[in-house]
Amino acid sequence: MSDKPNPDLAIHISLQQQRPIPLDVQLDCQPSELLALVGPSGSGKTTILRAIAGLYQPENGRIICQNEVWQNSVQQFFLPAHRRHVGLVFQNYALFPHMTVLNNIQQALSEIPKQHRHSHALDLLKKVHLEGLDHRYPKTLSGGQQQRVAVARALARNPKVLLLDEPFSAVDQVTRRKLYRELLALRKKLAMPMIIVTHDLEESTLLADRIALLHKGQILQIGTPKSVSAHPVTATVARLMDQQNIFTAQVLDHDLTAKKTRIHWLDRILEASFQPQFKINEKVCWTIQSANVLLHRRDRPSNGDKENPLHGKVIEYMESSGLVNMLVQIDKELNTTIAISVPLHVSKRNGLGLNEIIGISLLSEGIHLMPYQALRR
Amino acid sequence: MSDKPNPDLAIHISLQQQRPIPLDVQLDCQPSELLALVGPSGSGKTTILRAIAGLYQPENGRIICQNEVWQNSVQQFFLPAHRRHVGLVFQNYALFPHMTVLNNIQQALSEIPKQHRHSHALDLLKKVHLEGLDHRYPKTLSGGQQQRVAVARALARNPKVLLLDEPFSAVDQVTRRKLYRELLALRKKLAMPMIIVTHDLEESTLLADRIALLHKGQILQIGTPKSVSAHPVTATVARLMDQQNIFTAQVLDHDLTAKKTRIHWLDRILEASFQPQFKINEKVCWTIQSANVLLHRRDRPSNGDKENPLHGKVIEYMESSGLVNMLVQIDKELNTTIAISVPLHVSKRNGLGLNEIIGISLLSEGIHLMPYQALRR
Amino acid sequence: NSPIIAAASSVKFALQEIAEAFYHDTGNRIRISYSSSGNLTRQIQQGAPFELLLSANAGYTEQLYQQNKTLGQSITYALGRLVLITEKNTSLTLDKQLSAIKILTETGNLKRFAIANPLHAPYGVAAQEVLQQLGLWESIKPHLVVGENVAQAAQFASSGAAQVGLVSYSIALAPALQNRTRTLLIPASLHRPLQQTMVLLHNAGETSKLFFIYLQQHKARAILARYGYSVPEE
Amino acid sequence: MDWQALGLSVKLSLVTLFFLLPIGIFFGRWLAYRQFLGKSILQTLLALPLVLPPTVLGYYLLVIFSPNQGLGLWLNKTFGTTFVFNFEGLVIASIIFNLPFAIQPMQRAFSSIPRDIREAAACCGMSPAHVLWKIELPLAWPGIISAMVMCFAHTLGEFGIVLIVGGNIPAETQTIAISIYDRMQAFDNQSASIMSLSLLLFSMLTISFTYWLSERSQKKHV
Amino acid sequence: MDWQALGLSVKLSLVTLFFLLPIGIFFGRWLAYRQFLGKSILQTLLALPLVLPPTVLGYYLLVIFSPNQGLGLWLNKTFGTTFVFNFEGLVIASIIFNLPFAIQPMQRAFSSIPRDIREAAACCGMSPAHVLWKIELPLAWPGIISAMVMCFAHTLGEFGIVLIVGGNIPAETQTIAISIYDRMQAFDNQSASIMSLSLLLFSMLTISFTYWLSERSQKKHV
């Protein structure tokens, strides 16, 4: 750190460890930034939050929050949890069973004057939409209600960093949407870094400024939700981001004027966005988001249909809240399928259904290339 | 029940109680049917599962499963939990802390021969994608891993009814998708009723044959996911199904030839699907799924654009995994907005963005009328 | 603040009354700590604030004298006597030679015979001597139940848990026992004298010294005699 | 060293534990899981054997079991044995004065098992007996072990009741505690100290081995 | 009825509890949350006061605290008081022979508090002392209460050690247990029984009231 006090309100985290839980992570999170930690179950998300909170001490670690050193394993320094000013929502809530809801929240309000605590706690309860439950004991609450109490308690601390471990997993969608709004409002109001662990990619896209994709204790990619899902750096990232259309191909050439890269896939040639970093003849992986796969409309053919046109049979057809998700079989022998989703009304107008043969186009701008790796499905 | 034994493999549930947790529920679930219990946090979903499993005894209840009476409060009969043959995944997993993962699962395998238990348990572990963790103790597992062990344990019982309380809430999306597949495969193989509690409407649409929407201990609507989300019986149901476009209007007339019902909304007239059960001049609520709201494409106007055309300003614009969700303000004074979602590429081609004025059409087939009730947002 | 004197539990019956009389006659109160003579000796050795020790065994007072814990030599203030005791409604005939008990042992009908522990309780030692004198020791030994002290031995016998026992005469005279038991005094010649000795300890105050003297006077001796002690010549 | 007395004490402790274990588990579990009127009274009754001086308690037991009247007479007629001045009597006395040490900690141990874990066991189809065996006992084990250790130690050391009910009969009711006490009273300090020390050492080995075993089995999952 | 002795016993019990409560909480908590080498040995040491006959233990304490030598001499010089043959001595003896009853149950009580609840408390910014006070103590309360009840009962009833260390001095170290014992020895069965009964009744009332209070405060959230 420099001599001059530097108003760095961010949190800087760097953790390394081999055993028992492998970790190799470097992260930082700016004040008012909402960073989402995503990754498969068991990838170490909870462990990282615990390390930040001071509940877990990884072998090598350096954590600096708002210019305050919380851990520095080189200097054998480890600030205990209660002096770290974190707000943490536990994955399993960890409410105090012998206290009412209100009391649970007030425990974290020790830093504001006594006479304001009651009303402040009630405010927080309102924020998580639990008015009227203030005198209940945790055991008489449903799972989702408990979880919201835990969120309120974490907020109460007025922490230097807010750590949320799947804070909305037990809350229904409608309430959740309301809580999102509260969280986003809060974030504007309070200048603190927020780190949220979530399994819900939609949640992370809606809430987070950046997401960090974790896998086996390592960060594979950090970026805006949009960039990580549209431009995964590897096929693994694409797979972990729930991308279904991942294939291998070979770079054919780069068209410098049209700003296109052409690739050889199956026995077809596809136009992709211009990605000259891949060499000609290089084997690559490529991916396309299903929203970038266009249906050829039988009712009104369009120009766009000419872009990377393909035909195939619908082998899976699922309706869900006004959308239809389909798997289109492009190559029967290799069982190569492309996932596509269209609005239900479009599907109806075009008479789509199981086993229909349909035409689709892959938007060349949506075709994203990645270094080659063997794919396992 | 009749004199003849009747091979009724379904489960019939009827529960009534005022206090402490209000319940008034009648449900049944056929073998191989997957029934989803959805509803806001605290609506009584867990309580119902506990009552079925015999862990909670509501005041009045009659539960019959596969022709076996489990509870009949008239006759003061209550079969204890361990004789009920249920597989239950607890909301908080409830693994046996002193047993390895494998052992946890084997506990529920008491009904198969000893020598097969080991391999059977390993099979189940594989099904939940936890190979290799068989000798771990629960405390060394991550949240999602624990949850999957709980699922495997519930399946192991080979139960007469499978009860899953948010079984995938802690599991990441990619793994979850795999588990859906396993569950659906299992459901075809085993002829037992399955009841799943979930907050995830997408999950319920993907998995469930029927969903039962619960609110304050009462079932508001039961039906296929499609019908409940497309044809909610009341505005409350629509709201609980996370429907954003809910408005009030007045029935203008029914066009018997065109099979349309016309309604008066704001200062406009909308054509809706034919719903003659509503009287002319009757005040109604109406709803439309955002997928049934069509964007007028600037690049290629279409016939469909003439259906209930509206104009408005985009006041919220959010990208999320290739889709764009927008709020379009139709009426500034009343702050009436309609939610619409379009693929990202469409949005780009049409140069959409915050504060753009756009034209939209409401598909008349998608406009669904409901009895009038005051709306609270 | 009245002085504390230490007394063997076995003299409690008599001592209670003597203390009353002492108070009546001199207006001085004493506090008495009862325990086994051995316990008391040990406590004195470790600095207990007792001013006078009434022991059921001459050995302990002698020991303390040797260790310079006393003011002068010990004095025998009474002699204990043994009685044969049995529950009231047994058919057992009691005689000085214990012949009925001899018969019981020979016929194998003797179940339990209660005495105080001959290892450390003076009345136990005496009981052993009596039995040895009468040649019954070996045959009765397997049937012995041994009380921590003579009171416990009496409890064994009086509750009927043991058929018969050898206990101190003073205990047998306790009203609660008299109603429930029959007793027979054992000739003092069958055992070594059961010297009840006392000694003033080196922190003894005036009251204790007074009491020490009082115990040797006629009134106290009369009480002691009433409680089943033979009193040595004045 | 009075090996016979030590042997007897150890035997008494083990036999007592043998009976106390099921009794403690039964009542401990019952008190942990049931709510009923008068529960606090019952719990109180369990602590009462501690309130009376052991010798006094012993005397009352002696009177109760003495073969001349009442219960003792009936027992004598029915079983042809008395419960005074013999090993059986010691066992009964030991059980009674150890009840509080057995039941209380077990009650706590059972009541600290989370309810949903027992429920999950029932949903796995385990009968209550099975749940007890596979779930509750292993989870309550540390509490049960420490209860048993206390009872073990307490039985080794108790001599007041044992002396009265047992009558200090060598090889039958003369436990090591009584033996040490007797030497002590006879001013045989050296024997007493040697025996005390041996007893302490023996208990120390036994108990710390027990704790070590129980810790080890816990370590994996706690 | 020997009210003086009863009063003394109750006073002794209360003073003992007063000291044992913090000692038990401290060591119980320490044993519950720390892992260290020799933990089983330490736990074993805690059970050892039970192994020796109380009278024998009493002798050793007497020797240790006797003002003639060693520790006792030092204490006497330092504090100007001895710890034998007076109330202070009884308190120390009581504390020692009650240690196992205080620490063991408290250890169990603390170790049954889920770890994440303590962690959550730390994350709420509570200092360890605060966590102890607001979270751990209330949650460990049933275990602490039953430990205290056992100690209370045990102190009322113990007479072996008290007799030796205290010296059975009326109004000073003669507790109700000794008093009952003395009457019993003097075949004053009636007094002994009346006193026993009164003691039992008194304990019963005190203890069941305590349990009732503790149950009531638990009922809301368990």
Ligand SMILES: Nc1ncnc2c1ncn2[C@@H]1O[C@H](COP(=O)(O)OP(=O)(O)OP(=O)(O)O)[C@@H](O)[C@H]1O
């Ligand atoms: N004590 C332990 N010993 C060995 N491995 C452990 C231990 N504790 C946790 N793990 C492993 O560490 C990994 C990371 O766990 P963590 O709880 O951080 O995962 P997570 O990303 O939060 O998962 P989830 O989304 O399922 O909650 C898991 O694979 C888990 O099995």
Ligand SMILES: Nc1ncnc2c1ncn2[C@@H]1O[C@H](COP(=O)(O)OP(=O)(O)OP(=O)(O)O)[C@@H](O)[C@H]1O
């Ligand atoms: N012992 C109790 N006393 C009073 N109310 C209770 C008690 N237990 C639960 N409740 C209430 O009963 C309602 C139903 O709880 P339940 O756990 O069934 O809800 P749920 O639908 O599973 O909610 P979630 O989705 O949040 O898990 C909740 O509002 C809860 O507060």
Ligand SMILES: [Mg+2]
């Ligand atoms: Mg986690």
Ligand SMILES: [Mg+2]
């Ligand atoms: Mg629930």
